Amino acid sequence: MSQAKTARLSDxxxxxxxxxxxxxxxxxxxxxxxxMARWMxxxxxxxxxxxxxxxxxxxxxxxxxxxxxACAGCLTCTARCPxxxxxxxxxxxLREMAYERGTVPAARxxxxxxxxxxxxxxxxxxxxxxxPLTARYKLGSGDLASDLGLGPRMxxxxxxxxxxxxxxxxxxxxxxxxxxxxxxx
Amino acid sequence: MPEGDPxxxxxxxxxxxxxxxxxxxxxxxxxxxxxxxxxxLREIDDWNCCGATAAHALNHDLGVALPYRVLALAEAQGxxxxxxxxxxxxxxxxxxxxxxxxxxxxxxxxREVTGLEYRGPVTVLSVVEFVNRLxxxxxxxxxxxxxxxxxxxxxxxxxLSRGEDIVEGDHxxxxxxxxxxxxxxxxxxxxNYATECCGxxxxxxxTEAVVDLSEAVLEDARAAGADAVVTGCPMCHSNLDMRQLAxxxxxxxxxxxxxxxxTELVGLAAGLDPKALGLDxxxxxxxxxxxRPSCRPRRPA
Numbered sequence: 001m002s003q004a005k006t007a008r009l010s011d012x013x014x015x016x017x018x019x020x021x022x023x024x025x026x027x028x029x030x031x032x033x034x035x036m037a038r039w040m041x042x043x044x045x046x047x048x049x050x051x052x053x054x055x056x057x058x059x060x061x062x063x064x065x066x067x068x069x070a071c072a073g074c075l076t077c078t079a080r081c082p083x084x085x086x087x088x089x090x091x092x093x094l095r096e097m098a099y100e101r102g103t104v105p106a107a108r109x110x111x112x113x114x115x116x117x118x119x120x121x122x123x124x125x126x127x128x129x130x131x132p133l134t135a136r137y138k139l140g141s142g143d144l145a146s147d148l149g150l151g152p153r154m155x156x157x158x159x160x161x162x163x164x165x166x167x168x169x170x171x172x173x174x175x176x177x178x179x180x181x182x183x184x185x
Numbered sequence: 186m187p188e189g190d191p192x193x194x195x196x197x198x199x200x201x202x203x204x205x206x207x208x209x210x211x212x213x214x215x216x217x218x219x220x221x222x223x224x225x226l227r228e229i230d231d232w233n234c235c236g237a238t239a240a241h242a243l244n245h246d247l248g249v250a251l252p253y254r255v256l257a258l259a260e261a262q263g264x265x266x267x268x269x270x271x272x273x274x275x276x277x278x279x280x281x282x283x284x285x286x287x288x289x290x291x292x293x294x295x296r297e298v299t300g301l302e303y304r305g306p307v308t309v310l311s312v313v314e315f316v317n318r319l320x321x322x323x324x325x326x327x328x329x330x331x332x333x334x335x336x337x338x339x340x341x342x343x344x345l346s347r348g349e350d351i352v353e354g355d356h357x358x359x360x361x362x363x364x365x366x367x368x369x370x371x372x373x374x375x376x377n378y379a380t381e382c383c384g385x386x387x388x389x390x391x392t393e394a395v396v397d398l399s400e401a402v403l404e405d406a407r408a409a410g411a412d413a414v415v416t417g418c419p420m421c422h423s424n425l426d427m428r429q430l431a432x433x434x435x436x437x438x439x440x441x442x443x444x445x446x447x448t449e450l451v452g453l454a455a456g457l458d459p460k461a462l463g464l465d466x467x468x469x470x471x472x473x474x475x476x477r478p479s480c481r482p483r484r485p486a
Contacts (some may be wrong), residue, residue: 016245035382039394073238074382075347079216079356092241099243102218112391112427118239122251126233137389142346146392150427157466159207168232169254172300176254 005093009054012097017089024048026115030087040067041105044077044087051090063098067110071095123177126167130160196310197264198226199255201274201419202234207427208419208465211270214448215312217462221455222324229259230266235277236387246298252281253295257303272344272418273386279351281308282365311352312417313345313361315433316447318380320368328454331370333338337450338376338406338414339366342421345379362447369454376409378402383424392466396431399424403432404441413474415450422446427468442468443471 010021030044037043042050042065049086071091078086098104114165115138118168121128134151138144154160167173204212219226228337232255241248255278259267269275270330284294286305296302341364346352346359352360359380366373371445381402403425406414416422433440444467452462453475462470 033385035398036394036425038228038397058302070394072343072382072385073242074343074385074395076343076380076382077350079347092245095242096245111387112243112388115239115242116235119243119247122234122236122240127205127248128234129435130206134189134389141460142388147389148307148431152432153468154207154427157468159209159466165202165205167233169231171480172234172254173251174249176299177247180244 008050009059013051013090014087016093019085019090021051021085022054023049023083024085025083027064027082029080029082032079033076034069035074035076036072039070040069041055041065044071046176047094048085048087048090051094056060062094063101063103064105066105066108067091068098069104069111073154110141110143113137113143116140119177120132121164123174124170126173129164130154131162132164182185190426191289195263195265196227197259197262197267197307198228199213199232199235199259199269199274199278200228201269201271202237203271203273203419205273207423208271208374209447210298210418210466211312211417211446212420213461213463214446214452215270215413217457218316218324218448218452218455221327221452221457222319222322223464224319226265226268226373229255229264230262232258235269235274237277241277246294248277249281249284250293250298252278252294253285253303254299254301256285256305256307257301258280259307260303261301261307264307266308266310268310268312268315270315270417271420272342273420275309275311276344277346277352279311280348282309283308283350284320287453308438310381311345313365316365320365320451324451324455325368328368328370328451330454330456332369332450332454332474333370335371336374336410336413336446337366337371338409339363339379340402340414340416340421341380341424342386342416342418343382345417355372362417365447365451366415369410369450370385371415371450371454374406374409374411377407378405383421385420385424388420388424388428392428395424396428396435396437400432401435403429407442411442413445413471415445415447417447429469435486443467443469445471445473469476 023045028045041110078088236251341359382407384398449462
């Protein structure tokens with residue numbers, strides 16, 4: 001049972017990214033340079049180690065972790081990994097799996113709410129616009145009070161177009177979203 | 186190069202969503218600098234969002250499909266190169282172009298997902314590469330109002346310094362902006378945070394991290410003696426400039442460090458009106474940089 005899980009998690013990573021996590025020798029360079037490590041419950045090298053272990057308990061710990069949501073995608077780990085293993089891409093795969101399973105920890109739900117709000121605006125209009133993005137994010141996250149003073153300040157600087165741009169190819173974009181959701185692999 | 190130069194015609198402009206909103210000073214200053222160089226940008230018709238961080242965070246295919254459509258449109262519109270001034274757009278578009286060139290299977294999948302044909306290659310240019318090209322093509326000779334005595338910290342952040350095969354050169358010690366800064370008469374300072382992350386897309390969803398990380402960048406710039414931070418990324422700009430309000434309200438951060446785009450710096454050195462460059466739209470006053478007697482640009486007649 002445990003062996004089967006091991007194969008599945010590292011295989012999933014290998015298939016999606018071409019990364020063989022077994023090559024990680026735990027030097028910790030990814031964690032040393034990670035700007036977001038302070039906001040992570042598992043450090044990047046611990047994430048790599050748990051992927052190597054890959055049994056049911058390790059998989060569960062990974063997919064329930066806040067770390068995979070707190071990764072900023074800054075690529076510092078990827079640029080510095082002596083084994084060229086791209087931990088940032090591993091984070092991406094794990095995050096996508098956690099999203100599919102619905103195992104996002106409460107403390108990082110706002111990050112998911114932001115990504116979802118962003119993609120919903122793009123799906124509907126073809127582009128991101130700050131006003132609908134902020135409105136959707138606030139409703140989705142319940143984070144209603146923050147940054148209320150910024151809107152007017154952005155407005156007077158001409159940084160907050162009130163009418164979102166809508167592209168002509170909206171249907172095309174919507175179809176792309178639908179196709180990607182179905183996961184044509 | 187004369188206006189309507191056939192080489193420039195083949196360069197498509199992908200402003201990206203930020204440049205129509207929070208990052209509009211980058212769009213304004215780029216267009217102003219282009220017009221000073223006697224060139225025009227040709228926008229890709231009906232472009233869509235590249236998906237930024239959100240798409241690849243939740244759905245890998247979508248993170249490729251959205252840039253694929255942009256590349257396919259550019260190609261269909263006869264563009265062989267695309268300028269993507271936003272660092273995030275640049276990284277997504279160029280990363281996608283590279284992956285498509287390497288995988289026939291991925292290209293076939295994307296054709297199916299989007300219903301669009303992209304044969305490639307379309308070359309994607311960052312704002313740093315593009316400014317360097319403009320300078321080499323004659324803009325350097327038009328920088329008649331040098332910003333003498335201005336010390337700046339060249340901030341590359343993540344996506345103008347890292348990304349395998351996406352960003353050329355040394356990931357730890359990038360120097361792509363050095364020539365443009367020197368050509369503008371300013372002096373780049375030696376500092377430690379040129380490639381540290383500002384917190385990127387977490388501005389709303391994990392604000393504490395953005396405030397902490399951006400503060401560290403600004404403090405190091407201050408400690409190195411910089412009068413301003415120069416960036417090429419609208420996300421970095423927003424975090425470093427706008428979030429100084431949050432730093433101040435927490436009683437932290439350096440007092441008012443101006444943050445300007447590389448294109449604004451070059452535009453000032455070309456003697457362009459600071460307001461045409463968007464310099465009056467930043468949260469932290471940047472107009473003070475140009476009222477310094479040593480670097481006052483000429484007003485247009």
